[in-house]
Amino acid sequence: MKSFVKVINHIKEVRLAKKITQIQMAEDLQITRQTINAIEKNKYNPSLELALKLAKYLDVPFEQLFYLEEKE
Amino acid sequence: MKSFVKVINHIKEVRLAKKITQIQMAEDLQITRQTINAIEKNKYNPSLELALKLAKYLDVPFEQLFYLEEKE
């Protein structure tokens, strides 16, 4: 899927505001800490399923946590 | 990511309500018709990026188009 937009996520900001560690979050969501780290560092996007779990876990509206933005 | 939840999507219902074909939608979103079809038939979930594009295109709140449900 070539694309001129990219996904922005605010996971790190929300996580820090709630004083949760990557480790805690990974355990709670039953994924690895490397995955959380990679997503926060924008190595790749979470799958749709994980994205929905993240919004639920962090208790923020989905569109506030993830949204599209023009690339570059 | 082993998981006890699955993603539900209402793409087909919304698309039909708007009288749009898979072909038209695929062209507009610059993806293939096979991808739309596979997602509507639940062969797999869209990527987060495509999911966000779909909600925007169909003009529905994200959480109305995609949400988690207990598996089985």
Added chain:
DNA sequence: ATTAAATGTAAAGATATCTTTACATTTAAT
């Protein structure tokens, strides 16, 4: 300054997402 906890990163391997090409079946219009 030392230590422990947290974060960052890398590489290999598994599965998921998406494309391309091709053909079959169903639906809608005449």
Added chain:
DNA sequence: ATTAAATGTAAAGATATCTTTACATTTAAT
């Protein structure tokens, strides 16, 4: 009933997402 448009499907290949194992660096507390 015929035809065209739309939908369904399959297989091979490319890239993305996620795990596991391992180690390095940074941050926070003492």
